[in-house]
Every structure is written in C-alpha cells, then in structure tokens.
Amino acid sequence: xxxxxxxxxxxxxxxxxxxxxxxxxxxxxxxxxxxxxxxxxxxxxxxxxxxxxxxxxxxxxxxxxxxxxxxxxxxxxxxxxxxxxxxxxxxxxxxxxxxxxxxxxxxxxxxxxxxxxxxxxxxxxxxxxxxxxxxxxxxxxxxxxxxxxxxxxxxxxxxxxxxxxxxxxxxxxxxxxxxxxxxxxxxxxxxxxxxxxxxxxxxxxxxxxxxxxxxxxxxxxxxxxxxxxxxxxxxxxxxxxxxxxxxxxxxxxxxxxxxxxxxxxxxxxxxxxxxxxxxxxxxxxxxxxxxxxxxxxxxxxxxxxxxxxxxxxxxxxxxxxxxxxxxxxxxxxxxxxxxxxxxxxxxxxxxxxxxxxxxxxxxxxxxxxxxxxxxxxxxxxxxxxxxxxxxxxxxxxx
Ligand code: GDP
Ligand code: MN
Numbered sequence: 001x002x003x004x005x006x007x008x009x010x011x012x013x014x015x016x017x018x019x020x021x022x023x024x025x026x027x028x029x030x031x032x033x034x035x036x037x038x039x040x041x042x043x044x045x046x047x048x049x050x051x052x053x054x055x056x057x058x059x060x061x062x063x064x065x066x067x068x069x070x071x072x073x074x075x076x077x078x079x080x081x082x083x084x085x086x087x088x089x090x091x092x093x094x095x096x097x098x099x100x101x102x103x104x105x106x107x108x109x110x111x112x113x114x115x116x117x118x119x120x121x122x123x124x125x126x127x128x129x130x131x132x133x134x135x136x137x138x139x140x141x142x143x144x145x146x147x148x149x150x151x152x153x154x155x156x157x158x159x160x161x162x163x164x165x166x167x168x169x170x171x172x173x174x175x176x177x178x179x180x181x182x183x184x185x186x187x188x189x190x191x192x193x194x195x196x197x198x199x200x201x202x203x204x205x206x207x208x209x210x211x212x213x214x215x216x217x218x219x220x221x222x223x224x225x226x227x228x229x230x231x232x233x234x235x236x237x238x239x240x241x242x243x244x245x246x247x248x249x250x251x252x253x254x255x256x257x258x259x260x261x262x263x264x265x266x267x268x269x270x271x272x273x274x275x276x277x278x279x280x281x282x283x284x285x286x287x288x289x290x291x292x293x294x295x296x297x298x299x300x301x302x303x304x305x306x307x308x309x310x311x312x313x314x315x316x317x318x319x320x321x322x323x324x325x326x327x328x329x330x331x332x333x334x335x336x337x338x339x340x341x342x343x344x345x346x347x348x349x350x351x352x353x354x355x356x357x358x359x360x361x362x363x364x365x366x367x368x369x370x371x372x373x374x375x376x377x378x379x380x381x382x383x384x385x386x387x388x389x390x391x392x393x394x395x396x397x398x
Contacts, residue, residue, distance in 0.1 A: 001218045002050040003232045006097040008214035011191070011229075012198075015183035018176070019211050022099035024048075028073040032066045034098045042101035045069055047076050049091040050237035052132065052199070052215065053083035059093070062101055069098065084132075092236055102210055107200035108167055109136060110181075112188045114195075120148040121188060123155075123181065127167050129200035155185040169203070176209035191229055192222035220246075241285070241308060248300050250289055257282025259381055260305035260314040260343075264293050272317045275374050281382035284311045293318050295331035302339040313385035315377055316347045325349040325357025333364045344369060344384035348377035 003011075009019040021038055025031035035043045047059035054060050059081045061072040073096050080090030107129030115122035125145045126136050137144060145166045149155045157178055164177035180201065188196045195217040202212045223230045235243045245252030251266065259281045263269040266288045273283040285308065289301045298316075305311055318328045332347055346369040349357045361368050369384060371377035 001220055001223060001230075001233055002237065003216055003218070003229070004048045004050065004095070004097075004234060004237075005046065005214055006048060006095075007232045008196075008216040009211065011216060012183060012187055012196075012211060012214055015187040015190075017180050017183040017187075017198075017211050017214075018209060019214070020044075020099045020102055022097050025073070025096050025098055026094070028070045028077065031073045031096055031098050032069045035063075035069050036066065038098070038100055040100045043069060044099045044101050045072050045076070046097045046099065047081050047093045048095040048097055049081050049083075049086070049093060050234070051081070051083050051085040051091055052197075052213075053085050054081060057081055057083040059083070094236055102202065102208075102212065103205040104200075104202045104212070105205045106203040107212075108169075108202070109133060110184070110198040110201045112184055112193070112196040115148060118148050120151065121155075121185065123147045123149070123159075123163060123185075125163055125167055129202070133197075133199070149185065154189075155182055157182075173203060173207060173209055180209055180211065187216070191216075191226055192219045193217060194219050241304065244307070245287070245304055248304070250287060250297070250301060250304065252288075252304060253286040254308065255283055255285050256310075257284045258310045258312040259385060260284045260308065260311040261287055262289060262298065262301045262305060262314060262316045262318075263287060264289050264291060264318050268317060268319055272315065272374065272378070275378040276315065276381065279375070279378040279382040281313075281378070281385060284308055291322065293320070293323055293328050293331060295334040298328075298331045299335035299338050302335050302341060306339065306341065306343075311343060312388060313344045313381050314341070314346070315381040316345065317374060317377060318347075318349055318351075320349065320351035320353070320357075323351070324353045325351055326353045326360055329357040329360040329364075332368070333360065333366060336366055336368070344381070344388055346371055346377050346381040346384060348372065348374060 013019045023034035025034050042064050045061050063069045063072050076093045081093055082090035109126040109129040111124040113122055126143045128136050128140050128143045147159050160178040160181040164174045169177050184196050193216050197215040198211045200212050202210050239254050241254040259276050261272050261283050263272050269286050269288045276283050289297050348371040369380050371380050
C-alpha cells in the first residue's frame with residue numbers, strides 16, 4: 001500500500017526525520033488560508049497523488065502570495081495529474097499540501113529498499129538528488145552509494161557516517177544525516193515498509209538537513225499489525241478494480257489485454273497468463289481467488305473480471321488439491337447462473353475428482369467450453385475470443 005507525501009512526512013517526523021512546516025488543504029481557499037496561518041513569504045503547493053515526477057508535470061509550484069497559491073491550486077483540484085509514473089490515465093488531485101519553502105543548497109537522493117539478493121534492507125543514496133533513481137542509475141551510476149543493514153544489529157552510526165562522507169556531506173552536518181538515516185530505517189522496519197524514498201533530501205543554505213519529499217510503501221500482508229497505517233489508505237489513488245478486489249479478499253492486478261483469468265494460486269495464475277500469451281492472446285488480469293474456490297468466491301471473481309469492459313473471453317483454471325473438482329464445478333455453475341456472463345467461458349479443472357467435475361460441467365446445459373490441459377484451455381479461450389470478436393465485427397458491418 002502506498003501513502004501520500006504529507007502522510008509519509010508525518011510518519012517519518014515521528015521517527016526524528018526533519019521535514020518542512022506544512023498543512024493539508026482540500027480547496028484553493030483553504031490552501032491560501034493554511035499558508036497565512038503558517039506565515040512566511042514563500043510556499044510550495046504540492047499535489048497529493050500516489051506518484052512521483054509531480055514537479056515536471058506541474059504538480060509542484062512555488063508561490064509567493066495568497067493570490068498565487070489560489071491560482072496554482074485552482075489549476076490542480078479535481079484534475080488528473082499525469083506523470084511518468086501514473087500511466088496515461090493519471091491520478092486525481094483531491095488534496096494539496098502547502099509547505100513553507102526552504103532555501104535549497106544541495107539535493108540528495110535517499111532510498112531504503114528490500115534487496116532480494118542479500119535479503120537485507122538496502123540503503124541507496126546519491127549526491128545527484130532531485131533526479132529519479134532510474135535516471136541516476138542510467139546517467140550517473142558511479143554516484144550511487146549502497147549499504148546493506150545487518151538485521152541483528154540494525155543500522156549502525158558508523159555506517160550512516162560512511163554514507164554521509166561518501167555523499168560529500170560536510171562534517172558539521174553529519175550528525176543530522178545520521179539522525180535522518182536512522183529515523184528512516186526505524187520507520188521502515190518498525191512499520192513493515194517495503195520502500196522509503198526521500199528525494200530530495202536537502203541541505204539548506206542555513207545548514208539544515210530536511211526531507212523535502214517522502215514516499216513510503218507498506219507490505220499489505222503486515223498491515224493488520226499497523227492499524228494507524230492502514231487508516232492512511234486513499235482509495236481514490238488506487239486502480240478501482242484492484243481496490244474492489246482487495247475489499248473482497250481476492251488478489252487482483254488489472255492488465256491491458258482482453259482475456260479474463262480466474263485461477264486459484266498465484267503460481268498457477270502466472271502460468272495461466274503465460275500460456276494465454278503463448279496461444280496468441282493477452283491476459284486482462286492476474287487473479288488469484290485463493291484456496292477455497294467456493295461458489296461465492298467464484299461468483300465474486302466473475303463479477304470482478306467482468307467489471308473490466310475489455311474482457312471478451314474468460315478462462316477459469318482451477319486446481320483442486322484439498323478441494324474437489326466436483327464442488328468447484330458446482331460453484332462455477334452456480335456463479336454462472338447468478339452472474340450474467342455474455343462472453344465465452346472456458347473451464348479447465350485438474351486434481352481431485354476431476355472426472356466427476358467434468359461430467360457436472362457437461363450436463364449443466366450451460367455453454368461452457370471445457371478443456372483438459374492448460375495449453376488446450378488457453379488455445380480454446382483465444383480461439384473463442386477470436387471467433388466472438390469476428391462475429392461482433394460482422395454484426396457491426398451488416
Ligand atoms: P516530485 O517531482 O513528485 O518528486 O516532487 P518533489 O517534492 O520532489 O518536488 C520536486 C522539486 O520541486 C524538488 O526536487 C525541488 O527542486 C522543488 N521543490 C520542492 N519543494 C521546494 C522548496 O521548498 N523550495 C524550493 N526552492 N524548491 C522546492
Ligand atoms: Mn521527489
């Protein structure tokens with residue numbers, strides 16, 4: 001789960017990281033009011049969307065008057081901000097953050113990620129802050145400083161000092177760097193984050209080390225341990241298909257293709273997507289309905305997959321290990337009676353009681369296309385989609 005910049009800043013500041021003064025606003029008038037309340041002469045208004053690259057896309061504006069703040073935010077509220085991280089559809093702006101502007105002397109990149117190779121938290125830093133990490137590693141790979149943290153002892157001060165020196169931070173500021181790095185690390189581990197990014201971390205002309213931007217992602221599977229973090233979820237920033245699935249306890253990722261997939265088990269779902277591609281189709285989604293495959297879950301899955309208007313055929317691929325294929329077949333039939341499905345449906349079952357399951361499907365009287373192997377299932381789905389699509393074209397022509 002991602003959170004907004006202003007939320008990440010609040011979280012990090014509770015761990016001792018210095019952030020600018022700021023206040024949240026839900027309208028241009030409120031934004032101007034917040035700035036007056038804060039005082040000062042220059043402010044930065046920042047669109048709160050779950051994506052980086054806002055600066056270049058017009059989502060970050062430096063203002064020096066009430067009128068400028070009103071004008072800048074009027075151009076933001078209710079609009080979609082399209083950055084290189086949002087995809088072409090963009091993300092809606094419903095909140096802006098107003099901050100006291102700080103005089104920047106240097107910008108540093110700072111990121112905390114989980115490194116799969118070492119199975120450790122890795123700190124990635126660069127003296128080339130402000131640029132996105134992808135650009136830094138493409139253009140200035142030599143500027144990247146890396147350090148891994150030994151989990152048993154945590155992030156040590158000497159490591160932080162080493163990082164600070166490698167970044168060329170002045171000796172008088174090293175203590176502030178240590179505090180920042182340790183604060184981010186503690187927030188990362190104590191809150192089960194999977195990513196903390198401060199870009200830029202700035203050194204101001206009056207010698208302060210401040211997190212000017214902040215991004216945090218949390219491990220969804222650990223959110224139950226952190227109710228105060230789960231509360232920060234903002235559904236307006238999520239793919240509506242994915243948040244609907246999460247609410248129903250299904251694991252769903254929306255994709256661009258038109259073959260809907262209903263599968264149990266993440267590995268099988270991946271294999272199903274690969275096989276669809278091999279057969280010449282494009283999957284519309286990844287969907288793992290979990291172990292149960294009860295009629296209710298299968299019905300929910302059909303509704304979810306069909307809520308994507310691009311879906312033109314559905315492949316149901318269920319392996320019954322603990323479950324039984326005859327029960328799954330009953331579930332599929334019940335779901336198809338409950339949910340109106342106007343696209344071809346291919347069902348492939350494997351595992352316990354597979355013959356009984358196939359028989360139930362065959363005798364159901366429903367137009368279910370059956371398949372034995374995954375390859376056959378994928379080929380039949382792609383075939384059904386192609387002939388269905390050509391029929392639609394014919395209809396459109398005649
Ligand atoms: P992002 O583009 O979504 O990553 O948004 P950032 O919060 O990183 O802001 C983009 C850029 O705006 C930063 O790299 C800074 O150069 C600039 N910026 C943001 N806040 C301030 C500020 O308080 N003062 C000044 N001078 N520049 C700022
Ligand atoms: Mn940034």
